Amino acid sequence: MKKLLLAAIFTLSSQSVLAHTLWVMPSHFVLSGEDTWISVDVSAANMTFVADKGVSPDSLRIIFPDGQSQPFAQQYQGKRKSQADHQLVADGTYLIENGGAPRYFTLFEVNGERKRIMADKKAAMSELPKHATKITTSRSQSKALAVVTVNAPNRKAITPKGEGFEVNFVTHPADYVAEDAIQWQLLIEGKPAAGVKVELSREGELYRNNAARVTLESDTEGKLQFTPEHAGRYLLEASYQANTVTALADNERASLTLTFEVGVP
Amino acid sequence: MRRIPQSCIAIALLACSPLQAVEAEINVHIPQIETAQYYRPYVAVWIENAEQEPVKLVALWRKEPDWLKDIRRFWRKLGRSDAALVDAMTGATRSPGQYRLHWQGDDDQGQALPKGKYTLYVEASREQGGRSLQKIAFELDGKPYQLRATALEELGELVFTIK
DSSP, X not given: OHHXXXXXXXXXXXXXXXXXXXXXXXXXXXXXXXXEEEEEEEEEESSTTOOOEEOOOTTEEEEOTTSOXXXXXXXXXXSSOEEEEEEEOSSEEEEXXXXXXXXXXXXXXXXXXXXXXXXXXXXXXXXXXXXXXXXXXEEEEEEEEEEEEESSOOXXXXXXXXXXXXXXXXXXXXXXXXXXXXXXXXXXXXEEOTTOEEEEEESOGGGOSSOOOEEEEOOTTSEEEEOOSSOEEEEEEEEEEEOXXXXXXXXXXXXXXXXXXXXXX | OOOOOHHXXXXXXXXXXXXXXXXXXEEEEEOOOOOSSOOOOEEEEEEEETXXXXXXXXXXXXSOGGGGGGSHHHIIIIITTOHHXXXXXXXXXXXXXXXXXXXXXXXXXXOXXXXXXXXXXXXXXXXXXXXXXXXEEEEESSOOEEXXXXXXXXXXXXXXXXX
């Protein structure tokens, strides 16, 4: 009974978090000086940058300008948001990433009722009820990104690795300025991801009647272009689904969010 | 590099770029601001070419490196990438008043700039205050003139004179 209840809670909580948008929000995007610190908030919510659910910061990493990945030095999980701090001892561009290994879940029907278990195709075989029908297993991976630059920018930490769903920062994030075009390229396994729908939102939605979100779609080269009208902090949300059949899943879903700052001209 | 081509000197000085002996004056005005906590602003004065690339840092008045990033355009365009130039050009912050800066039409390497379109930028950022950016587009063409940019919150009227 206890086990069942726990499983139910896990399913519920992961569902409710899944329905929200996860983001990371660094205290600064641009820093000058030597030996400085960054604090990062992690939360998931429906309204951009209005903290709602404090997500575990356990899988939060910071990639240093030399490409080395490190866990955060100190962290705290709060109810509405979580926080982590790290010392930035090197000059250059850092990538903050909250994302873990892919998760698998299997959807099925028993006696006309839709159900879900957190299991990949192989594991589901032994866990599924005998009369389960309409069985599909999805591979799901999500990550939240932000880029921070101390003194002169570089590109080592933000260069795509050719793995999974990624952003290629055509315009360096330290150069985003209101009224100037920003370019990104979306990649799947290092190849251009065409036709991916992306939503852009700007902070302060709570104080505007019209959230004024912008929807874009990546072109044949996977490219996106956006010219922000206002300086401020923005969130880019992108996700794609594909019927990629593997030994562990029938399809895949990948999503990412990117928190970025647009400076004054 | 920006050397004067020998042939230019030999043929006809006037027809050639770069220009000789520019004598420019930049009048920067830090206004008096009545406030409970007044800190002197961080100020940068520099020149960008037609491609919006910085070519000459004329003045930089600042204290702590931590707040250099708040001179936003200056930081993005040159401050973050040229620590040596920033160190070499650093001067103390200034109290409210009029300041007369001189520029000889040269770049950061001391070479005369070629004829063409440029923009003068003056940016000020004050702790617990605002940020202002003034710009004056001008042409280095050997002619004398005077251009002005209107006063903003953190910067009084800017006057740029080529003699």
